[in-house]
Amino acid sequence: MDAVLLAAGLGTRLRPHTLTVPKPLLKVQGRPVLDWTISALPKQVTRLVVVVNYLAEQVEEYLAAQKHIPNWATVRQTTPRGTWDALWSCRGELSGGSFLVLNGDDLFGTADLAELASLPERGFEGGVLTHSVANPKQYGIAFPRADGTLDKLVEKPDLPGPMLANTGAYLFPGRAFNHTPFLSPRNEYEITDLVNLLAQDGKMMPVAAQSWRPIGDIPAWEASQTADLSPFAPAR
Numbered sequence: 001m002d003a004v005l006l007a008a009g010l011g012t013r014l015r016p017h018t019l020t021v022p023k024p025l026l027k028v029q030g031r032p033v034l035d036w037t038i039s040a041l042p043k044q045v046t047r048l049v050v051v052v053n054y055l056a057e058q059v060e061e062y063l064a065a066q067k068h069i070p071n072w073a074t075v076r077q078t079t080p081r082g083t084w085d086a087l088w089s090c091r092g093e094l095s096g097g098s099f100l101v102l103n104g105d106d107l108f109g110t111a112d113l114a115e116l117a118s119l120p121e122r123g124f125e126g127g128v129l130t131h132s133v134a135n136p137k138q139y140g141i142a143f144p145r146a147d148g149t150l151d152k153l154v155e156k157p158d159l160p161g162p163m164l165a166n167t168g169a170y171l172f173p174g175r176a177f178n179h180t181p182f183l184s185p186r187n188e189y190e191i192t193d194l195v196n197l198l199a200q201d202g203k204m205m206p207v208a209a210q211s212w213r214p215i216g217d218i219p220a221w222e223a224s225q226t227a228d229l230s231p232f233a234p235a236r
Contacts, residue, residue, distance in 0.1 A: 001117065002094050003045045003069075006086050006168075007034065007104030008053035008077045013217040022055040024104040025062055026215070028224045033105055033215055034059070038068045039234035040110040042117040045100065048072035049093045051086040068236055082188030084181040091177045098126065101191070103168035107224070109211030109231045116171050116207050126171040127205035128153070128195060130164035131212045139165035140192055142206045150204040153192040167212045170195065 011023030018026070024034040038048065052059045052074045063072050073093050077086045087101060098120055102108060112129055119127045128150065130142045137156050142164040145151045153166050170191070179197050181189040198204050211231035215221050 001042075001044045001097065001099060002047045002049060003041055003100040003102065004087060004090050004094070005034070005037065005048060005050045005102055005104040006083060007059055008051045008056075008080060008086060009105065010054050010080075011105070014215075014221060017218070017221075020055075022052075022058055023215070025055075025058055026105075026221060028107070028215070028221070029229060032062060033107065034062060035066060035068075036107050036229075036232055037102060037104060038066060039236060040108055040113055040232055041069070041100070041235060042114045043236055044117060045069065046071060047095060049090045050074045050104065051077050051090065053077045053080060068234075082181075082184070083191035084194050085189035087191055087194070088177075088181050088189070094174075097174050099172055099174070101170045101172060105215055106168060107211075107213040107215065107229070107232050108167065108169050109209055110233055110235045111231070112207065112209040112211060113169065114235065116169060119171055119205055119207070122205075123203075124149075124205040125173040125201070125203040126176075126198060127207050128171075129167040129169035129209045129212070130206045131167050131209045132162045133165040134161040136161050136163040136165070142166055144206050145202070147202075148205070149202050150195070150199045150206050152196050152199060155186075155192065164206060164208070166192065167209055167214075169209075173198070
């Protein structure tokens with residue numbers, strides 16, 4: 001199985017720390033965020049495709065040195081146009097079949113990623129990792145159907161919590177590339193629109209994550225330095 005890591009962002013909310021270091025390489029308890037992410041990937045992942053842009057050379061140097069998954073490639077997203085555009089740029093690098101897609105700058109629980117990757121064994125094409133949040137207006141929110149399958153993702157609904165936030169970790173079927181990216185109302189190519197298209201067939205599943213640490217700003221990054229990170233222990 002391939003895993004696509006989205007690591008092209010500027011990390012503006014983590015400046016000045018990201019002026020000289022790309023956000024995925026900021027260290028959490030002595031290790032780059034990207035190292036936590038790659039080491040937590042399920043063992044069936046044998047190839048990485050990493051989307052890069054800002055300070056790309058540093059990310060490539062890290063990938064060349066890491067030992068977790070030696071089979072890797074990078075794809076340059078020269079113009080940031082959204083997450084679906086980033087994924088679309090990888091279509092020629094993937095080996096076929098189901099594949100994972102993860103934001104390259106958050107920490108995802110090892111057991112949660114394993115459950116996400118196992119969805120085809122339970123008859124589902126793919127899914128999205130979700131996590132309960134008290135403030136839905138700050139997140140993309142997953143709405144399940146009565147049978148538990150994913151109905152849709154909605155960006156920042158004005159609704160009371162708790163609700164299930166989209167963590168930015170997905171399992172997609174190979175047919176995801178049958179859909180051509182289109183611009184969202186926010187004038188970006190958003191991967192959530194792809195998820196909603198695939199969910200129409202009723203074979204996408206929300207997976208409740210037990211552990212998720214978004215590293216979106218300086219307070220979150222600083223808090224992670226003393227947090228219990230045992231749920232993010234390496235799978236390989």
